[in-house]
Amino acid sequence: MGKTLERVLITGAAGFLGSHLCDKFIKEGFYVIGMDNFITGDKKNLEHLESHPNFEFIEHDITEFISIDGPLDYILHFASPASPIDYLKIPIQTLKVGSLGTHNLLGLAKAKNARILIASTSEVYGDPLVHPQTEDYYGNVNTIGPRGVYDEAKRFQESITMAYHRFHGLDTRIVRIFNTYGPRMRLNDGRVIPAFMGQALRGEDLTIFGDGSQTRSFCYVDDQVDGIYKLLMSDYVYPVNIGNPNEISIKDFAEEIIALTGTKQKVIYKPLPQNDPLQRQPDISLAKKILGWEPKVDRQEGMRKTFEYFKSLSKEDLNKREHKDFKKYIN
Template structure:
């Protein structure tokens, strides 16, 4: 019989690519999403498959899955600032109550669980590049704290279940990831820059643009996550691309890629926006025999082609969802 894997946040960017990966690896995929930020179009191509099923469910409520479950991948959470600043309470709940529910399910099913943590647990780092041993520099009461602290709590309760209950757990600290199926208006730098280019708008750089990011193409990221799940290592592992670039230089790359003549305009830096992001992936190289293979040039070409094929309606629409019921 096929191994069965539950993927939460399955209709989101990373979650949907994970569904594709596990289907390709001959798993039976149980997808779960409440569709606050996810989109069914990301996984609709899988609906016809016998090895795929979808549950429209909020994991902050009780989670039940009939039958055996071999693996759980917890990717349910708003991941972009524009989302978690609009739904701060739901963001905290999915990282705490949702994680608790899934850890309980993993314990009940005797399943191995991988938790999607983030480089944001490092906050605005005082150590560079960031190693897994760095404890971080996070403003717990700042606007970004709802996401950062939700993920830090998520790691803590996961390790508590590992140590106290002997649960098989894995923790992935995910750095900036990009590729097809990102939402154009989710506020993250790559879709923001590409969207502005395609609409003929100036590119918006916050601060002086000297802050750095490290971008990992989604296929590389998914492969690293897959290897981590199947490894024997329970402590956090950075999964990201160590090639660092300033936001200003990246904006210039976008202008060259899109063959546009947009200007770069500067706006004030948001509160607690990290100034440096670069993963130390020594552990991933040693433990998982993994490192990114796809260059930023190649990955950005693929990503740009995806966004170029969006309809004008998708390109110009702005998202005005009513999130009030999710902030209770």
């Protein structure tokens, strides 16, 4: 009789990061239950797993009661709109998935005696006054600004997770994810890399919001997933930054994209959105110390792989400006 596989539930499984996590856990020998309601996820991201014996999928909105048959050893909560173009269109659903959804999953973890990892974000730091950002920095967030629906949803996630840990003794982990990129990102979702690459492939000028002096630090998806896995398997219960500290200005990054794609586009400038962070760079000293983790894939290699993925997309996908009709989700 074969060994019973440990079982993991991954919410947001059809999303960019969620689908890569499904791949990682199957590779590591787990039985994976993916969950998504496709509000921003894409069924194509999971097509390659449909017939895998150690994968099953449940279409479900986690803001509603969650029921899973059988035991669960781990839960990874990655269900949330994560790009500005999405959470500005569905602000209430973004807040609900961070509050009601997280509450439901923490309750499920308690019932199943499962370890749960919550996906937080560098956005909890807001437009930071400390640089680079360390885990003990409390942030500079505008709670009533347009970005507050995402920032505060994630901050609440962290608070309720620690409350369950302290009050119920729940086995919890919190990862603060910094800008991540790679294959399966969605073009035209408002984030820097897919926006630039989509514009380059369509022969459009690259759009920079602000003067381009604002900075970002980009982590390739394989490194991000490895860091998340190591954190889940660690004994550390407090938030940990997982990202690449190699910082670059948006203006310089646009020039890198033009060189990578071999296109001749100009760069055009538009006003900076309200509360858009001017600096974003993780301090990963803690991850190095407790996880022995740091990124391995440099930006040139990661961008090349990502560009190859975007080049392989159909003309229809390349020109699709809206992901889907959000009307049914607005409540």
